[in-house]
Amino acid sequence: MKLTGAQALIKSLEMEQVEVMFGLPGGAILPVYDPLIDSSIRHILVRHEQGAGHMASGYAHATGRPGVAMVTSGPAATNIVTPLCDAYMDSVPIVVITGQVAYSVIGTDAFQEADTVGITMPVTKHNWLISDAQDIPRVVREAFHVATTGRPGPVLIDLPKDVANAPMEWYWPEKVDLPGYKPNVKGHPRQIKDAARLINEASRPVIYAGGGIMNSGASRALRELAELTGIPTVTTLMGRGALPDGHPLCLGMPGMHGNYTAVTSMQKADLLVTLGARFDDRVTGKVSTFAPDAKIIHVDIDPAELGKVRFADVPIVGDVRTVIEELIKAVKAEHARTDPPDIAPWIAQIRDWQDRYPLKYTQEEGGPLKPQFVIERLRDNTPDDCILVAGVGQHQMWASQLWKFKLPNTWVNSGGLGTMGYAVPAAVGAKVGRPDRMVWAIDGDGCFQMTAQELVTASAERIPVKIAILNNAYLGMVRQWQELFYEERYSEVYLSPDLPDYVKWAEAMGCIGMRVDNADDVVATIEKANEIDDRPVVIDFRTDWREKVYPMVAAGASNDDIILGPEFGEGGR
Amino acid sequence: MTSRVLHHILTVTVENKPGVLSRVAGLFSRRAFNIVSLAVSPTDDDRFSRMTIVVDAESAPLEQVVKQLNKLIPVIKITEVPPAEGVERELMLVIVKAAAETRSQVTELTAIFEAKIVDVGYEAMTIMVVGEPEKLDAFSDLVKPFGIVELQRTGRIALPKLARESTRLRSVKTARG
Numbered sequence: 001m002k003l004t005g006a007q008a009l010i011k012s013l014e015m016e017q018v019e020v021m022f023g024l025p026g027g028a029i030l031p032v033y034d035p036l037i038d039s040s041i042r043h044i045l046v047r048h049e050q051g052a053g054h055m056a057s058g059y060a061h062a063t064g065r066p067g068v069a070m071v072t073s074g075p076a077a078t079n080i081v082t083p084l085c086d087a088y089m090d091s092v093p094i095v096v097i098t099g100q101v102a103y104s105v106i107g108t109d110a111f112q113e114a115d116t117v118g119i120t121m122p123v124t125k126h127n128w129l130i131s132d133a134q135d136i137p138r139v140v141r142e143a144f145h146v147a148t149t150g151r152p153g154p155v156l157i158d159l160p161k162d163v164a165n166a167p168m169e170w171y172w173p174e175k176v177d178l179p180g181y182k183p184n185v186k187g188h189p190r191q192i193k194d195a196a197r198l199i200n201e202a203s204r205p206v207i208y209a210g211g212g213i214m215n216s217g218a219s220r221a222l223r224e225l226a227e228l229t230g231i232p233t234v235t236t237l238m239g240r241g242a243l244p245d246g247h248p249l250c251l252g253m254p255g256m257h258g259n260y261t262a263v264t265s266m267q268k269a270d271l272l273v274t275l276g277a278r279f280d281d282r283v284t285g286k287v288s289t290f291a292p293d294a295k296i297i298h299v300d301i302d303p304a305e306l307g308k309v310r311f312a313d314v315p316i317v318g319d320v321r322t323v324i325e326e327l328i329k330a331v332k333a334e335h336a337r338t339d340p341p342d343i344a345p346w347i348a349q350i351r352d353w354q355d356r357y358p359l360k361y362t363q364e365e366g367g368p369l370k371p372q373f374v375i376e377r378l379r380d381n382t383p384d385d386c387i388l389v390a391g392v393g394q395h396q397m398w399a400s401q402l403w404k405f406k407l408p409n410t411w412v413n414s415g416g417l418g419t420m421g422y423a424v425p426a427a428v429g430a431k432v433g434r435p436d437r438m439v440w441a442i443d444g445d446g447c448f449q450m451t452a453q454e455l456v457t458a459s460a461e462r463i464p465v466k467i468a469i470l471n472n473a474y475l476g477m478v479r480q481w482q483e484l485f486y487e488e489r490y491s492e493v494y495l496s497p498d499l500p501d502y503v504k505w506a507e508a509m510g511c512i513g514m515r516v517d518n519a520d521d522v523v524a525t526i527e528k529a530n531e532i533d534d535r536p537v538v539i540d541f542r543t544d545w546r547e548k549v550y551p552m553v554a555a556g557a558s559n560d561d562i563i564l565g566p567e568f569g570e571g572g573r
Numbered sequence: 574m575t576s577r578v579l580h581h582i583l584t585v586t587v588e589n590k591p592g593v594l595s596r597v598a599g600l601f602s603r604r605a606f607n608i609v610s611l612a613v614s615p616t617d618d619d620r621f622s623r624m625t626i627v628v629d630a631e632s633a634p635l636e637q638v639v640k641q642l643n644k645l646i647p648v649i650k651i652t653e654v655p656p657a658e659g660v661e662r663e664l665m666l667v668i669v670k671a672a673a674e675t676r677s678q679v680t681e682l683t684a685i686f687e688a689k690i691v692d693v694g695y696e697a698m699t700i701m702v703v704g705e706p707e708k709l710d711a712f713s714d715l716v717k718p719f720g721i722v723e724l725q726r727t728g729r730i731a732l733p734k735l736a737r738e739s740t741r742l743r744s745v746k747t748a749r750g
Binding site for chain 1: 587588591592595596599603634636637640641643644645646647648649
């Protein structure tokens with residue numbers, strides 16, 4: 001069967017069971033947009049290419065399947081670099097297809113030419129420039145394989161216009177042949193045995209669970225391991241929901257804005273069972289003083305993470321779910337041989353920290369609306385399986401701290417790269433992937449202004465996402481750092497609460513816009529928003545600009561020097 | 574001189590495809606690993622090329638360099654050749670000032686080093702030296718007083734010494750992710 005390269009690309013995407021893609025056409029990708037008309041694939045027309053990339057990422061987070069975005073060459077390709085980098089840092093499987101100028105003119109500075117493969121090399125797991133239409137099915141097959149196996153990540157296919165127009169003979173490769181790519185899934189049995197022995201000897205163990213739990217579908221296995229051993233578990237920013245927050249062994253989020261118990265239990269631990277986490281600097285604080293007494297078990301499918309930041313006493317390369325399942329068996333065998341030490345005193349210590357140092361804020365009667373109050377009311381008035389999306393900044397930290405995640409894959413945010421503007425497009429992508437779920441985004445006013453135009457996409461495509469803007473009229477996290485570390489010298493952080501008028505803006509984009517400026521109206525407005533299911537909703541919550549995120553470990557400081565905040569008086573420091 | 578830096582030698586088999594050198598070089602720069610020298614050459618199998626990369630051992634732990642390299646999909650195999658356990662060779666071309674009064678001394682040095690004069694001009698000679706990198710260092714030091722006009726070195730290539738009683742080749746290929 002003879003096809004054009006463009007037809008082969010669309011057919012290959014169908015073979016990969018792509019149901020939806022996010023994109024925006026342009027000159028170099030025009031040939032591919034033509035066969036798209038006849039395809040079963042739903043295309044969502046974005047308003048900016050960055051939106052397409054983050055939507056693909058939100059889709060992947062919510063569904064566990066790869067998200068697909070397609071844009072043209074040059075400026076479109078450079079606009080999608082941020083989402084690629086974001087997905088690379090957070091190990092999100094997305095496949096980006098970019099148009100390219102004709103292969104015959106590459107290198108001549110042709111109109112809308114950019115060296116896309118060169119530009120995106122450092123921010124993709126792999127990328128391909130296709131020079132022959134006959135290669136298209138093979139490359140698409142390889143791209144999806146690379147994106148979704150091993151440590152997931154973004155990939156990019158650059159397709160020159162003349163290649164898209166060239167004829168090819170259709171085929172579909174039975175298997176992928178990449179001699180230099182063989183992810184190791186199964187952990188080494190001896191290492192697993194060593195890990196089980198360490199677990200059975202530890203008296204102050206903590207499980208440190210990261211985003212890898214979600215990527216490998218290891219949530220249930222994690223729960224079984226925690227319950228079998230009784231080991232308290234912290235869930236990182238990327239790992240929130242790995243173990244339900246309501247579980248007695250879940251200690252919540254560690255790190256720079258983690259709660260006192262999560263941070264301190266890691267500091268005092270004698271063993272960290274690290275599962276799909278990577279000792280990010282926002283978790284460890286000053287590395288040389290991080291968890292000084294802890295032995296480290298480190299399980300990761302990416303061997304380069306083992307020993308990268310912190311020496312691992314027992315490194316295990318493998319898929320985290322497979323390894324946990326083996327580890328459970330090995331721990332049971334250890335239990336049969338010897339009794340583990342009594343960890344009740346350790347648990348008692350942890351309960352004492354939890355009682356003494358909870359997350360705290362005060363919503364005063366008639367006082368300014370506290371952002372934490374809004375988040376808690378939203379949390380309590382949405383279904384258990386609601387997908388929560390966040391941008392980057394104070395609102396993200398409060399959301400991660402205060403939300404009670406009950407299921408994995410219900411938390412979508414930009415962790416590693418910290419991409420402001422992530423929430424709106426990612427929420428759209430998540431809702432497209434899970435139309436059955438309610439999708440709420442908690443966003444900051446600064447973030448919202450970066451990508452709000454994707455609400456036009458949402459309205460046009462009838463994607464009813466809900467956005468709660470915590471509008472404190474500031475780039476709040478930057479303001480917080482200037483207040484604490486730059487002697488309250490505020491430099492370029494004020495945004496104004498009224499400019500733009502978020503309600504009018506929402507309405508102009510085809511959404512319902514609402515405004516709340518006091519605590520009494522919060523719940524009623526959320527309930528109203530929950531009932532709207534035919535278009536997006538935006539609520540402009542006017543929150544207290546003075547509020548800061550606590551606890552906090554200053555950048556570069558030791559996690560021992562955690563600052564609890566003014567709610568704990570002078571001793572909060 | 575290259576051979577005096579504390580270094581590791583990696584011979585890396587890569588797919589012979591466009592852009593592979595750029596992927597490897599880009600990885601070194603973005604992970605802040607320093608390359609002392611790099612030589613790329615075809616192998617007996619035209620699907621693959623071989624890179625001999627000399628890594629500054631102080632810039633990064635070798636393990637991390639190898640693991641990151643292994644994550645590149647076109648990288649097929651990585652072998653570390655510990656300096657003491659490899660056969661290393663490098664080629665140098667050097668133009669040395671050699672007017673009538675010093676020419677004989679330069680020629681004599683060339684003979685001692687078993688090097689070769691490959692081009693002669695009125696005021697200078699081009700000399701080719703092949704050998705271990707240390708030998709090239711020594712030669713360039715010795716001809717320096719005469720005046721070096723230009724100097725080029727290929728960067729070293731290396732193969733492990735052949736096993737006699739035990740296997741010396743240490744493969745550091747790890748599982749990849």
